[in-house]
Amino acid sequence: MIYFTFDPRPDLKSDLQSSLPNEQLIFAKKIDPSDFAKAEIIVSYGEDLTPENIALAQELKWLFIASAGVEKLPLTELKERGITVSNVRGIHKTPMAESVLGHILAHYRSLPTIYKEQTQHNWRRKMPSKELRGQTALILGPGAIGGEIGRLLQAFGVQTIGCNRSKKHAPFMDRMVGFDDLLTALPTADIVLSVLPSTPQTYHLLTTEYFLAMKEDALFLNFGRGTLVETAVLQQALETHEIAAAVCDVFEEEPLPATSALWQLENLTVSPHTSSHSSRYLERSFELFKRDFINYRAHKINELENLVDLTAGY
Template sequence: MKILFSFLPKEEQRLSLINRFPQVDFIFHKDLNENELKTASVFVTYGEDLKPSHIEGAKKLKWVMVASAGLEKMPLQEIAQRNILLTNVRGIHKTPMAESILAHILSIKKSLPLIAENQKKAEWSKRVPSSELYGSTALIIGPGAIGGEVGRLLQAFGVHTIGCNRSGKTASYMDEMVSFKSLKEVLPKADIVISILPSTEETRGLLTYEHFKSMKESAIFMNYGRGDLLKEQDLKQALEDNCIAYAVLDVFAKEPLESDHPFWSMPNVIISPHISSHSSQYVVRALEIFSRNLTSYLNEESNFENVIDVSRGY
């Protein structure tokens, strides 16, 4: 059985897979090798290189493993038509992303950017605003694995957490839960609004100017899900109108963000260039999930982790 990678794990990681699964023919490339894909049974990818034409030509393909959580660039319809197993690495992002989110919140609350600027100017100034997380309220839109970890950390700081998802069903480390339908009702309560939503038909354009207008003027808005959650012009206008105090953005409608985009020069916008999930442990964790699933695959079992409902895209 041939397994094709379109990215190159470290040498010790490649050797570990080869030694653990000697019955498998592993092919590693830095990018997608179309000829190798035609005879591969399993394809391991970051999810941005696979096109509908590739699915058509990959007659032996039975399983696609995406070493990412996002699937919006995948040819889902063609994968569904071929009944190809699709899995991802949902859950491995929760530690680095939750730490990144908390770091930015604390940085704003404790005015770390201003402190850094004062240091550059050798300016001894105690006129630095500082506020506490304790006693505040955070609305987490998309309280899955990542959102739950964010909620856990925030609760440790004494923050009241409200989760918001499609159904309103209970999620881990949320003090309250609401559905998308009740979003406007809870936004005025939140000091921090964090979106960690995937890109689906239900989430694209979910937030509008009216949502930002209903938030506290002191609120921090953070988007760590997907850029198509909102129209960037709506967010820009909301910031200019002082509807909210800050926006921390890790994702954008078009990436990389163009150098002349107004967000770069706005004093109340913090740009994180889609790096919140970066970690030295990222590939390690991804390959751990892949190895467990590969063991099940080789044993002809069906207990796979992170199987994607292709019709929903998550």
């Protein structure tokens, strides 16, 4: 039995059921312990799973997370039980890359100023208008999403530098650096972008020293996880103009509290963790689930598209 811990649109449900005619599908907004105990496969956004309810699901073999971050999952329990976990990180790449490119171009072409002047009925032609072509972007975490961003940036004539642990070549990166080289690479970048997951290694990775190493006119974007930068460090970097501007889709505390000083920083754009949103999100997730399901039933677990490494945490 396949247990969905959410209730999708009727057309998506009937499509799934007709694609998987021999499977019993249960869709439930609230976890029902008796059904949950019989679930062989659980499909969830991942935020409703606890050590306790995972312990209930004694038949569970495969957990399909319809989201990208897995840091809220009971990773230890899942690992001990040998449960296969996969997620949908691939499907975020299109909306996320479109959001990132939109924010970068908005910054370079002064769109926030254009919108603001319009409210004043002000035909103001003098405003900074930089060209993206010829700039350099440093991408922390050049995986599926980072690579798609790199591909689009290259189409705009931007040099891309990927930064990962292995320094192994990643697609759409003109060159690679390791985290050890970051302080040397940062001064060469006009755009510094993170799509890193939340792991012990990335926790508060970008200290003040790193922001000081960036160009004064650098644009910083965090579209990975808020734990990458301590809030006070980010606030200081923007207040003291260590960098020109930032766009954050993620924060240490989400929702960002209404009282946070970050809301008022004129050189910070607060994107409310919407960059991966898409009207086609669940449709894409279920397409991926159906592909994966064929491999799962054929016992080809290693061919699931986005297996989560429960030890590494991504």
